[in-house]
Amino acid sequence: MSTVNLVYFSWVRERIGKGEETLELPAGVVTIGDLLAHLKTLGAEYESALEHQSVIRAAINQEHVEHAEPIGGAREIALFPPMTGG
Secondary structure, rough: EEEEEEOOHHHHHHHHHEEEEEEEEEOOOOOHHHHHHHHHHEEEEEEOOOOHHHHHHHEEEEEOOOOOOOOOOOOEEEEEEEOOOO
């Protein structure tokens, strides 16, 4: 297991009900996609926030990454909805 600090933004934060948390991740969670799937098992609020998993953006240590990106050694993972311009 590895420990990671997760930070949530915008409506992801609102639906989960917290801005950040530190979690122990199971050994099978090795990519951002794995992380999103794992988080959805933690309760209805996570399932709601991550319902449309493919639109969730992620950053590891403040660098944008794709869902296939390995998370090994990450100090911080941020999850947020798509950005909109205006």
